[in-house]
Amino acid sequence: MAKKQFKSESKKLMNLMINSIYTNSEIFLRELISNASDAIDKLYYKSLTDNSIKIDKKDLAITISRDEEKRTLTISDNGIGMSEEELESDLGTIAKSGSENFKNDNEHKKDIDIIGQFGVGFYSAFMVAKDIKVISKKYGSKDAYMWESSGVDGYTVTKANKDSYGTDVILTLKDDTDDATYSDYLHEYELNNLIKKYSNYITYPIKMEVTKHQPKEGTKDEYEDIKEMETINDMVPIWKRSKVSDDEYNTFYKDKFNDYNNPLKVIKMNAEGQVSFKALLFIPSKAPMDFYTKEYEKGLQLYSNGVLIMDKCSDLLPDYYSFVKGVVDSEDLSLNISRETLQQDKRVKLIAQNIENKIHKELTNMLNEDRTNYEKFFDEFGIQIKYGVYDSWGINKDKLQDLLLFYSSKDKKYTTLKEYVERKKEGQKKIYYVCGETLDKVDNLPSVEEYKDKDIEVLYCTNYMDEFVMQTLHSYNDLDIVNIGSDQADLSTEEEKKALEQKNKDNKTLLDDMKKYINDVSEVKFTNKLKNSPVSLTSTGSVTIEMEKVINAMPTDQNISAVKVLEINENHPIAKYLMDLEKNKNDKELERISKILYEEARLIEGLPIENPTELTNLICDEIAK
Ligand code: ADP
Numbered sequence: 001m002a003k004k005q006f007k008s009e010s011k012k013l014m015n016l017m018i019n020s021i022y023t024n025s026e027i028f029l030r031e032l033i034s035n036a037s038d039a040i041d042k043l044y045y046k047s048l049t050d051n052s053i054k055i056d057k058k059d060l061a062i063t064i065s066r067d068e069e070k071r072t073l074t075i076s077d078n079g080i081g082m083s084e085e086e087l088e089s090d091l092g093t094i095a096k097s098g099s100e101n102f103k104n105d106n107e108h109k110k111d112i113d114i115i116g117q118f119g120v121g122f123y124s125a126f127m128v129a130k131d132i133k134v135i136s137k138k139y140g141s142k143d144a145y146m147w148e149s150s151g152v153d154g155y156t157v158t159k160a161n162k163d164s165y166g167t168d169v170i171l172t173l174k175d176d177t178d179d180a181t182y183s184d185y186l187h188e189y190e191l192n193n194l195i196k197k198y199s200n201y202i203t204y205p206i207k208m209e210v211t212k213h214q215p216k217e218g219t220k221d222e223y224e225d226i227k228e229m230e231t232i233n234d235m236v237p238i239w240k241r242s243k244v245s246d247d248e249y250n251t252f253y254k255d256k257f258n259d260y261n262n263p264l265k266v267i268k269m270n271a272e273g274q275v276s277f278k279a280l281l282f283i284p285s286k287a288p289m290d291f292y293t294k295e296y297e298k299g300l301q302l303y304s305n306g307v308l309i310m311d312k313c314s315d316l317l318p319d320y321y322s323f324v325k326g327v328v329d330s331e332d333l334s335l336n337i338s339r340e341t342l343q344q345d346k347r348v349k350l351i352a353q354n355i356e357n358k359i360h361k362e363l364t365n366m367l368n369e370d371r372t373n374y375e376k377f378f379d380e381f382g383i384q385i386k387y388g389v390y391d392s393w394g395i396n397k398d399k400l401q402d403l404l405l406f407y408s409s410k411d412k413k414y415t416t417l418k419e420y421v422e423r424k425k426e427g428q429k430k431i432y433y434v435c436g437e438t439l440d441k442v443d444n445l446p447s448v449e450e451y452k453d454k455d456i457e458v459l460y461c462t463n464y465m466d467e468f469v470m471q472t473l474h475s476y477n478d479l480d481i482v483n484i485g486s487d488q489a490d491l492s493t494e495e496e497k498k499a500l501e502q503k504n505k506d507n508k509t510l511l512d513d514m515k516k517y518i519n520d521v522s523e524v525k526f527t528n529k530l531k532n533s534p535v536s537l538t539s540t541g542s543v544t545i546e547m548e549k550v551i552n553a554m555p556t557d558q559n560i561s562a563v564k565v566l567e568i569n570e571n572h573p574i575a576k577y578l579m580d581l582e583k584n585k586n587d588k589e590l591e592r593i594s595k596i597l598y599e600e601a602r603l604i605e606g607l608p609i610e611n612p613t614e615l616t617n618l619i620c621d622e623i624a625k
Contacts, residue, residue, distance in 0.1 A: 003154030006092060010123070014152050017126035025127040025180070029191070030198035032075045032169055034307050035122060036062045037202045039079025039167060043139055046080070053139065064195070064208040064232075066186045071173045073129075073185055078166035081138040087147040087157050091122060091134060122169075126151070128182050129171035135160050136167040192232055201237035201306035201329075208232055237306055239268070239280040239329060253282045256301075257325045261285045264377055267326075267362050271354050275347040279355060281326035283362075287380045291323065298322035300355075303329035315342050316352045320388025320400060321359050323381045328355070363403055367416070375414055378405045386469045394472040401473060407460040409452060412439055417476045420457060431481045432489060433459035435467050435546035437606055446533030446569075446604060447484050453531055454491060458484060464553075467546040485538040485545065492528060500528050503570060510582040510590075514566070517594040523565045524594075530569035537601035538565045545605055566598055589625075592618050 006014060040060050047053040063076045082090060125132055130150055137144035144162035149155035162168070173182040184190045188210055195206050210230045216222040238244055238252050250262040263282035270278050281300070290296045298319065299312030306329065317324055332347050342348050367374045378385075385404060389397045405414040410423070420431060432451060436442035442460045451458045461467065470481050482488040492500065504511065504525050514524040522540065530536055539545050539562040548562040568575055574597070581590040599615045602608070609615055 001156055001158070003156055004088075004092065005154050006152065010092070011152050013123055014126055017123050018151055025124075026185075026194055027198065028124040028128050029075075029185070029194050030307070031121050031124045033062055033195070033199045033202060033206060036075055036077035036079060036167070036169075037204055037307070039077050039081070040204050041079070043078075043080040043165075046139075061205045061207055062202070063229075064191060064206060066188075066191070068183075068186045071183065071186065072170055073173060073191075074168055074170045076166065076168045078164060081141070081165045081167055082134075082136040082145075083138040083141060084143070084145045084157060086138070087134065087136060087145055091147050092155065125169070125171055128173055128185060130174045131172040133170040134167060135162050135170070137162045137165045139165040141165075195232045198308050200233045201235065201240075201303065201308075202233055203235055203306055205231040205235060206233045237303070237327075237329065239278045239327060240306075249280075252280075253325070256327075257282070257284075259284060259286075259288070263325075264373055265362060265366060267358060269355070269358055271351075275330065275332050275350045277328055277330035277332070277351050277354075279326060279328045279351075279358075281324050281355070281359065283324060283377060283381075285376065285380070287323065292383075296322070298324075300324070301327040302333070303327060304333045305329065305331045309333070310342075313342065313348075315348055316355055318352075318356055318388070318396075319391065320384055320396065321356065323384055324359060360399065360403075367403065375405065378414070383463065383465065386463065386465050390465065390468050390472040394474075397473055401476060404469070406433070406466075407439055407462065409443065409448065409458040409460060412443065412460070415459070420459065421477055421479065423457060425456060428456065429479060430489065431459070431476060431479050432456060432484050433461050433466075433470055433481065434484045435461040435544070438462055441606065446530050446536040447538070449531035449533065450491060450529045451484060456491070461546075464550045467544055467550070483544060483546075485536075487540060490529075496528055500526065500570070507579065507582070510578060513582065513587075513590060514578070514594040517591040518566065518598040521564045521566045521598065525565065525567055526570040526575060527567035528570055530567070530572070533604070534569050534572045534574045535597050535601045535604075536567050536569075537598075537605045537607070538567055539563055540565060545607065549606065566601055568597070592622060596622065 005011075040062070043053070043055065044057065044060060047055050060078060063074075065074045065076070066072065067074075132149055134147040135144060136147075144160045145157055146160035147155060147157050173185060174180075176183050185194075188208070191208060192210070195208070199206060207229050209227050210232075212226045212228055213223055214226060216224040238248065246266075249266045253259065253263045253266070254261075262285065264285040265283040267281040267283070268279070269281070279300070288296065297312050297314070298317050299310075299314040300316045301308065302310040302313040302316065313328070316328060328351060330347070330351060333345075363374070363377070366377065382405060385400055388400045389404065402416060402418060405416060406420075407413065408415040408420065417431065424431075434442055434445060434448055436445060439460055439462055442448065442462060448458060461470065467483070470483070473481055475481055480488065490497070507526065511524045511526075515521060518524070527536070537545065541563045543560055543562045545562045545564070548560055551558060551560050568578070574593075578590070578593065581593065596615070596618050599609055
């Protein structure tokens with residue numbers, strides 16, 4: 001019989017399928033099962049309005065059978081079936097949505113993508129089969145027909161025998177090669193896994209004969225293999241079930257997302273409106289091993305009415321919530337959605353917005369009502385929130401700032417900006433912070449002394465990103481956020497300021513001389529901010545000492561330097577000593593002391609000592625004097 005020709009686009013796609021060495025060729029099964037499920041849906045919906053259709057819902061099923069000898073895999077359904085014409089029109093031409101996508105894709109790499117992402121439907125079977133027979137009988141018709149094709153050279157449609165309505169898709173698998181073992185698709189174990197992986201939540205039972213190893217009746221220790229039909233899929237996804245225990249959620253999470261720990265928080269969503277969807281989200285209790293590496297891929301599993309369409313849909317999560325795991329299921333999305341079309345899809349955008357708002361709400365609730373867990377969360381993923389604040393020039397800072405936690409001088413525990421502001425002293429117009437490596441180091445910084453003395457709370461920033469976060473935030477509730485080491489942070493009264501200014505003027509020669517001896521500072525001056533410490537190092541300009549440390553520690557060639565100011569405690573005995581040296585014109589000694597004081601200040605700030613030998617010699621000279 002003369003073969004009928006495929007339309008040219010179908011031919012192109014088929015060629016691609018037949019010659020594909022696409023590693024994900026296993027998705028063919030998902031496609032065929034989903035077609036079978038659609039066909040059953042169609043019949044079922046029709047039966048709801050058409051009394052002449054008499055079906056029993058509990059009989060509706062998809063059956064997978066295999067014949068290892070003949071190398072055939074058969075996917076059968078008792079759905080609506082196809083007439084002779086429909087076999088021609090539906091299988092002779094590639095589904096319209098698919099063909100449009102196909103036309104836009106010329107490069108090979110993209111071809112691979114369409115196979116994976118679009119779900120090219122029925123034709124994907126040509127990735128694994130050398131011959132396909134579709135035997136179908138339309139519901140209500142007495143005749144059955146067979147469509148058959150073994151590739152691009154065309155197809156035939158002939159009359160066939162089939163007792164009941166529905167469709168059998170019979171694949172004769174390709175011969176195994178060094179690269180691909182198609183016969184895997186005939187193995188119970190493999191099929192079981194694939195059905196569970198891709199089609200677990202199809203709403204009709206997917207039945208397959210499975211081997212059970214069980215005790216032989218009438219014997220003691222003997223076992224036998226028994227073959228039994230079994231439903232492989234769970235059918236009702238956990239996110240669609242109404243009564244689910246915490247244990248079930250935990251087990252589902254651990255199974256699905258390969259975590260040993262229970263999630264810190266389970267978030268359930270059931271949205272209706274412009275777009276309907278259900279989501280089940282999890283906040284892990286521990287960051288995955290690869291979370292802070294380039295390899296980590298954010299995203300939620302996306303389902304279209306129970307059928308998995310994308311494993312990690314990144315468009316559903318903003319970067320700052322990339323730690324969230326979970327599934328989203330929407331009846332409003334089609335199976336044929338691609339990564340490219342997703343980005344423009346209004347429904348996906350709406351879902352993503354909903355999800356973001358929900359996560360924000362849940363985190364805020366946790367912060368307010370379950371502080372211990374929120375702090376655990378922040379220890380694991382706080383950096384991600386901080387990153388969100390400072391990323392893209394702070395575009396998202398307003399919505400994220402209240403999720404931030406900082407240590408504070410108050411009790412060295414976490415505080416929010418809001419709590420800081422509520423506690424602050426009356427008349428205090430700024431939010432103060434200080435940066436350093438550890439809580440203890442920061443707590444002992446000379447510059448903190450004055451604030452402690454005046455009972456003004458200071459936020460302790462010990463993360464390398466904090467300085468950048470604070471600079472991006474800039475202000476909170478109209479209060480400027482300032483580093484206590486910067487010019488903007490000055491607690492003195494006008495009188496104190498004037499007195500200090502005078503003192504610096506009176507000692508200009510001394511201070512200028514000292515600056516001359518220390519090349520690295522832009523200025524040496526007396527300060528009234530220190531209590532016990534003799535000196536401290538501050539900076540002027542936009543690069544702070546903390547930024548200098550962070551950027552210079554990065555594995556790039558970039559080196560920056562803060563403009564440094566050496567401040568000398570005007571009330572410390574060293575101040576008087578320096579003035580005396582100047583008065584007595586003891587230049588040698590002044591040079592030595594200036595250098596030692598500068599290095600001391602560097603040490604306190606956690607900056608490296610450039611020339612340790614010189615410093616130790618200076619100290620020894622001073623001792624032996
Ligand atoms: P899509 O499912 O995206 O429409 P396919 O290429 O998978 O694209 O299928 C083309 C068409 O063939 C389907 O729309 C459907 O009308 C028909 N079809 C495929 N499989 C079956 C089946 N098992 N039962 C009934 N009709 C089917």
